[in-house]
Amino acid sequence: MQVTFSIQRYDSSKDKKPYRQEFKLDVEPTDRILDCLDRIKWDFEGSLTYRRSCSHGICGSDAININGKNMLACQVLIQDIKKKRIKIDPIPGMPIIKDLVVDTTDFFAKYEVVKPYLIAKNPPPKERFQSVADRALIDEAVNCILCGACTSSCPSMWGNPNYLGPAAMLKAYRFAFDSRDEAPAEHLEAIDTSDGVWRCHTIFNCVEACPKEINLTWHISQLKKKMVEREL
Amino acid sequence: MNFYQSGWTKVLTTYHRFAGSWAWIFHRISGLALTAYIFMHIIALSNLQKHKIDGGKAFNEEMALFSSPFFLVIEWLLFAFVLYHTLNGIRIVLVDFANGARYHKQLHYAVVTIGVIAFIAMGYVIFSHQVNKTVAMLF
Ligand code: HEM
């Protein structure tokens, strides 16, 4: 079956504005979008630039926008798209370096704000024990691969570039709700601001975008509840 | 190096809209509409104060204006905004402070269903008197 790919092209070293280029490809319904990009790059247009590394939904480097929705190129098949015309763009809300490659500097700077590491003052006797019930609290949150699809899909972030974004919130949850973390307040403090958890307007775009099926808004709601409890 | 970045208006108009995006857009539009309405409401009400000096003339005139069919339809539409904002407001509270984030789509279907039923019911309350009168006049 033949599909048309309309891909947004842009090279920051020479172009003023992005433009579109079309490629027609014979594909199988079970081909992944990443396979198609690879074929376009290898057979037709060597200068097409995109990130990918693992090709199996682990490294989080190939989040792109397909027909208006953020997804992982390596996790989506032609048959999932259900369209003969596939529009491919870089994920929005981030500066474009080249073609589908965006500048994630800001994304990772915001990630660091929430202290994305286990805060523990003393070394453990042997191991840091965690009960099954305590671990269950973070089961979903630990699955994040930092692809940025969620933060890039968030209207609150488009409108206010200072918003830390859902991925950073999720990471704050991941450590603040980890029974082994000794300073949950330090993670919470970083997001109890107008550019933090309170900027979330429960639009759920992030939940639709996440390739790991993480319900970010639920985690953000748990954080909001924690903030209110702290005040009482 | 100058990197290109699309403005938020372009992103907002091109990104796919899911149920949750519509809920947010309608909530904002209804919130702004209600804010605009509350000012008009206060101005209209302050006119009624004149009953103290004109023996109720301005009051009666204004009430006659507001019970004209045109204003009844406008009020019915205002009710739609109040209804959506209130019901979806409750949905947002459930999402933020109960477990609603796990059921946000079902909650939105509930908002729309209850909203449509209440809107039609209010239509009956507002217009039944007028409709009955017209029907009685015709036959
Ligand atoms: C029962 C009554 C109401 C409820 C339950 C309610 C609920 C809410 C909630 C939960 C929000 C936050 C939305 C968000 O986080 O994005 C909100 C926003 C807002 N409300 Fe209300 N509201 C009510 C009445 C009103 C009235 C009477 C007005 C106007 C006079 C109003 C104007 C607004 C505005 C302008 C916003 C901001 C819109 C936004 O952030 O998207 N609301 N409302």
Ligand code: SF4
């Ligand atoms: S929460 Fe999901 S969408 Fe967001 S960065 Fe992590 S894996 Fe990507």
Ligand code: FES
């Ligand atoms: S290439 Fe690693 S997640 Fe897709």
